[in-house]
Amino acid sequence: MSNVPPAQAIKAKDVDLQFDRDIFLRTMMRELSGTLEELVGVEEASGFISVVGARVGDQLNSEYKGALQLKHLDQGQVRDVLVDLKHRIKGEFYVIEETPEKIVFGNTACPFGDKVAGRKSLCMMTSNVFGRITAENGGYSKVRLDKTIAAGDPECRVTVFIKQSDAAEESAGREYFAEGDL
Numbered sequence: 001m002s003n004v005p006p007a008q009a010i011k012a013k014d015v016d017l018q019f020d021r022d023i024f025l026r027t028m029m030r031e032l033s034g035t036l037e038e039l040v041g042v043e044e045a046s047g048f049i050s051v052v053g054a055r056v057g058d059q060l061n062s063e064y065k066g067a068l069q070l071k072h073l074d075q076g077q078v079r080d081v082l083v084d085l086k087h088r089i090k091g092e093f094y095v096i097e098e099t100p101e102k103i104v105f106g107n108t109a110c111p112f113g114d115k116v117a118g119r120k121s122l123c124m125m126t127s128n129v130f131g132r133i134t135a136e137n138g139g140y141s142k143v144r145l146d147k148t149i150a151a152g153d154p155e156c157r158v159t160v161f162i163k164q165s166d167a168a169e170e171s172a173g174r175e176y177f178a179e180g181d182l
Contacts, residue, residue: 030115033122045121050174053128060085061133073137075162079103082130082160086111093156101163105130107149107156116150123148123156130160131176140164144173 036045064081065073073081079095082105086093092109110116116123127143134141146157161168 026112026115029112029122030119033119037119037121042120046124049121049124050128053125054132056125057129057132058136060129061136064133073133075100075103075138078134078137078162081133085129086126093158096157101165101167102159102161105156105158105160107158110149110156112150117152118150120148120150123150126156126158127174128176130158131174134160134162135176135178136180137178138162139178141176142168142171142173143176144171 033045033049036048039045040048060081064085065071068077070077075098079098082103083093083095086107089111090109090113091107091111093105093107095103096106097104112119112122123145127145131141131143134143140161140163142161144159144161146159147153148156159171159173161171161173
């Protein structure tokens with residue numbers, strides 16, 4: 001005879017499910033972005049996600065500057081903030097290269113985890129958060145998503161141009177400009 005209780009005796013709270021708020025929110029974002037991509041296409045879905053990313057970027061920029069008690073962040077502080085915020089949300093971003101004109105980031109773990117697979121529009125969160133924070137502190141940025149886990153690459157590579165230059169001009173990517181006074 002089995003020690004397994006009848007199905008009606010098992011309580012939902014006692015079931016071993018790998019499900020928590022984080023998984024729920026990542027799943028919700030995956031399904032939302034997927035629905036948008038199906039309804040309006042990846043490019044238009046990316047536009048909608050960009051609006052959210054810009055707002056999140058502005059909020060995070062304000063929070064970091066407030067916590068650091070600074071009116072503006074210099075290039076090194078922007079670099080550190082971008083890496084720190086991604087680590088806080090379980091990304092594994094690191095600096096590959098840094099010059100006065102650009103910062104190139106690598107990443108081995110997406111904050112959306114496995115939920116990002118096939119959802120390229122979700123990468124607009126990174127583009128817009130990085131772009132808004134960089135532009136609001138230096139006046140300009142252009143973000144190029146060179147490789148993304150969402151597109152099936154083994155890791156991400158993100159180039160953030162910090163200054164308008166020939167290289168930035170010739171590069172594909174999304175441009176961002178400061179909205180406030182510097």
